[in-house]
Amino acid sequence: MLYYSTNGKAPLATLEKAVVKGLAEDKGLYMPERIKPLPKEFFDNIQDMTLQEIAYQVADCFFGEDVDAESLRRIVYDTLSFDIPLVKISSRGLYSLELFHGPTLAFKDVGARFMARLLSYFSPQGGGQNGAVNVLVATSGDTGSAVANGFLGVEGIHVYVLYPKGKVSPIQECQFTTLGQNITAIEVDGVFDDCQALVKSAFMDEELNAHMKLTSANSINVARFLPQSFYYFWAYAQLKQIVNCKLSNCKFVCCVPSGNFGNICSALFGKRMGLPIDRFIAANNANDIFYNYLQTGQYNPKPSVQTIANAMDVGAPSNFARILDLYGKSHKAICNDISGATYTDEQIAETMRQCLAETGYQLDPHGACGYRALQEGLREGEVGFFLETAHPAKFKQTVDGICGGDVAIPERLQAFMKGAKQSVPMSKEFADFKAFLLRK
Ligand SMILES: *Cc1c(COP(=O)(O)O)cnc(C)c1O
Secondary structure, eight states, rough: EEETTTTTTOOOHHHHHHHOOOOTTTBBBBEEEEEEOHHHHHHGGGSOHHHHHHHHHHHHHHTTSOOOHHHHHHHHHHHOOOOOOOOETTTEEEEEOOOOOTTTTTHHHHHHHHHHHHHHHHOTOOOOOTTSSSEEOSSSSSHHHHHHHHHTTTTTTTEEEEEEEEEEEEEEEEESOOTTEEEEEEEEEHHHHHHHHHHHHHHHHHHHHSEEEEEEEETTTTHHHHGGGGGHHHHHHHHHHEEEEEEEOOOOEEEEOOOSHHHHHHHHHHHTOOOOOOOEEEEESSOOOOHHHHHSSSSOOOOOOOOGGGGGGSSSSSSSHHHHHHHHTTTHHHHHHEEEEEHHHHHHHHHHHHHHHOOOOOOOOHHHHHHHHHHHHOOOTTTEEEEEEEGGGGGGHHHHHHOOOOOOOOOOHHHHHHHOOOOOOEOOOEEEEEHHHHTT
């Protein structure tokens, strides 16, 4: 299958090129040429399938033409080695899909793990560092940990995580500095923007690119974004099992806490493949760009504002271009499938306290946006689930401060915190970073 650019000015790309390059030459986002619907039998039997079986069928629609069946099956099964439970929150037909049971306790794990394995599939020569693909990633915290853990131990790939010295929380820092193996953490004497500038300069440097294969693990990569559609098929399969209503009368609603809109966009791909979810709610924090677009038809990106749900602090959602493209740029068609919500930090905190008091369920600040939007938006006769995108322990200080409790830190996170920190100190000068890479 070939991939086109949402900007329409770049040549069609193979899957391999789309995965290795990430962004098209015209700075557009790659879209698959076709979205194959899944057959009726698949949806009839989905409740009896495992997460991995479902994900394989979905992955086959996207990648089956370009990756042999056995390899694709291995990639899917290796990626999904943890649980994604659907938890009942209230008797009103409201469920939480917990996407935080992966290695770094946040939903980006699945995309990162899948991408690592697909990239490795396309670069099997691997071995020594010269044959290896080198992934450069700048992080202010969360992306670095998901990418580093997703790529950990994957053959033929070396990852360099650049992060700003002293600007990353200790819990986040230990998730990418204690790994070793094929992960190198680089502690830059500067701010996040300096890290990003170093990565950008590296991609543009001819000498460096002649010396080593460089690529990014950006969240807009099709290999990170498309696999997120697995969640929605899996949620539907579980709902089919547990919801006691005649399915033909039952309307399903899905609410997604959104920042760059990659996650919800993959859900919309699922709907296009036949997934019977009636409508979607995009829940935002105070960054209300998409919400405003739904209300007015005007898309006005603006600088992001800081909130307590900081993984959603995005002022120009990168996947907006994909949503527009999917709906033929029709505002009306988009509003038909998606509604929006936006919440202040005050409201997020209030929601976390209220949900805990009424249901005993501890939300994290991101999931809280989803829970509230679903609770406010769910109509008579509908059953809904929201995505709980991070474990509350990932935001322990905030969560404990708001709810007055003491959220337990899962063992996996504790294990990171016991590891020894290893990182390479680096100035913010590109010449230093380049010299370091040239020695590799
Ligand atoms: C990345 C992230 C989001 C937002 O997902 P998008 O795909 O960017 O919309 C929400 N919650 C958490 C915890 C995240 O890490």
